[in-house]
Amino acid sequence: MRTFVYLIFCITCLTGCSILEPMFTPEDVKPWQKGILAKKQMSLKGDPIDEYVDEHIYFSKEGSTGGKGVGGGGCGCN
Amino acid sequence: MAVTKTLKQQLTLAAGALLGHQAADAAESTDASLYNSWTVDVGYLYYSEPDKITVDTYMAMISGNLSDKDTVSLGLVFDTLTGSTPTGALPDSSVAVTGVSGGGAGTVGGGGATSSFDDTRLAVDASWGHEWQRLVRSDVSAYVSVEGDYTAIGGGLGIEKDTEDRAYTFTAAIGGSVDKVSQSNEQTPAPLSELSDAIYYGKGDKNTYDVLFGLSKIINRRTAAMVNITHSRSLGYHTDPYKVISVADADDAEFTTLFEKRPDERERYVLYSKIVHEIPGGDDHLDFSYRYHTDSWDVNSHTVEMGYSFDVRIRHLFKPFGRIYYQQAANFYQRTIVSDDGVLDNLPEYASSDPRLADMLSVTAGLKYQYKTSATGSIDFRLAYIHRQYGSAVVGDDGTLFLTVDLGKGFD
Known part of the structure; x- marks a missing residue:
């Protein structure tokens, strides 16, 4: 059992490193190299409907809010 | 010739x-x-807490380019809310909170722990973006939200500046809102007064001011990241006019109930960061964000969100996502006001038993499925479950299910 857990741990670390290494490798990106960054999934603002729904729900049910923009929450949600 | x-x-x-x-x-x-590149989204949200609230939300958003330097977006939201909401009183309380929108003293689940209500909300928002110079843009936004017991009007102004190589974008924004708060009868109860006293005032006003500084960075051709720091200050009526708190002994034997009272000022600082990345060798995308929130009420919280999207046979996109949120209780939060004899001669300056201000751990797990109907159109389904666990509250742990359906279409 311990060997299995150790194996899973090692695989997780290797997978994590294989994702993190290319994620943080800095690169000088030319304008013609921004095709990937222009994809919808790469938007730092996220999907507008998803963002609105999440903000609305969590604002209504939790004690803290904000961080993504300015202007308040806009409801007295119960 | x-x-x-x-x-x-x-x-x-x-x-x-x-x-x-x-x-x-x-x-x-x-x-x-x-x-003339326009995008239209029409969405529906179904939100349900068993034995409590049910919300149906209809959303429409349209955004597009007016010129090569101007973009606009408009949003319209209509909510209907029905069910019951926690009053803040002990589960066996006999309190009957009246004045709730379209509802009243009705209870669900027994006692005065909840009161029924029925409300609608209409919200409209608009924004205009303009490119003043090659690397400088502005964004102006405004919104109005109206419901039976709450009106909010707000807006913001933001400036974005890119560096010459467009690797960095700096953002500065200011915002503000004016809220009017009351029970549905346009009254607010006297804070920390007994319900039987029936002392009421007019509507409460709350003004909020926000300042945001942000930085986004293109790390490489597959990764972008951002960080925002926000300061927010609100002044005025922060109390929830429907919430009450039980005065009870150590064994929860209730003597009476009082309307809650919160400070009339709140100052927040929020740090928000996000990173998006495309996994090399495929079309899988990863996003991760972290938010730290702290305020003058000591509601300190940590929020981690993550999502991983992948395509299946080009037209189908799946995105599992998750969120973990932990908050520390507000410094005036109390489950009850403990008293040996029920005599109200030593009340705290502020007191609230609203579970939203309690110690809380909230975990969300969900899945988004997108079917691409055309090169510029899609239909999205997003289903998630939220589990909330409270440290010490008059309500037990609860769960929420929500589903969104979104039809999106781009027009060129």
Whole structure:
């Protein structure tokens, strides 16, 4: 059992490193190299409907809010 | 010969004129498509807490380019809310909170722990973005939200500046809102007064001011990241006019209930960061965000969100996502006001038993599925479950299910 857990741990670390290494490798990106960054999934603002729904729900049910923009929450949600 | 040359010249001129005209048409057509790129989203949200609230939300958003330098977006939201909401009283309380929108003293689940209500909300928002110079943009936004017991009007102004190589974008924004708060009868109860006293005032006002500084960075051709720091200050009526708190002994034997009272000022600081990344060798995307929130009420919280999207056979996109949120209770939060004899001669300055201000751990797990109906159109389904666990509250742990359906279409 311990060997299995150790194996899973090692695989997780290797997978994590294989994702993190290319994620943080800095690169000088030319304008013609921004095709990937222009994809919808790469938007730092996220999907507008998803963002609105999440903000609305969590604002209504939790004690803290904000961080993504300015202007308040806009409801007295119960 | 001279005639032939003239004819050739005329044919050349005619061909040139024709080609030139076609080129001009093509350029005009390209410009028109560039300046008339619009996106329309129509969405529906179903939100349900068993034995409590049910919300149906209808959303419509449209955004597009007015010119090569101007973008606009408009949003319209209509909510209907029905069910019951926790009052803040102990589960066996006999309190009957009245004045709730369209509802009243009705209870669900027994006692005065909840009161029924029925409300609708209409919200409209608009924004205008403009590019002033090659690397400088602004964004102006405004919104109005109206419901039976709450009106909010707000807006913001943001400036974005790119560096010459567009690797960094700096953002500065200010915002504000004016809220009017009351029970549905346009009254607010006297804070920390007994319900039986029936002391009421007029509507409460709350003004909020926000300042945000942000930085986004293109790390490499597959990764972008951002960080925002926000300061927010609100002044005025922060109390929830429907919430009460039980005065009870150590064994939860209730003597009476009082309307809650919160401070009339709140100052927040929020740090928000996010990173998005495309996994090399495929079309999988990863996003991760972290938010730290702290405020003058000591509601300190940590929020981690993550999502991983992948395509299946081009038209199908799946995105599992998750969120973990932990908050520390507000410094005036109390489950009850403990008293040995029920005598109200030593009340705290502020007190609230609203579970939203309690110690809380909230975990969300969900899945988004997107079917691409065309190159610019899609239908999205997003289903998630939220589990909330409270440290010490008059309500037990609860769960929420929500589903969104979104029809999106781009027009060029």
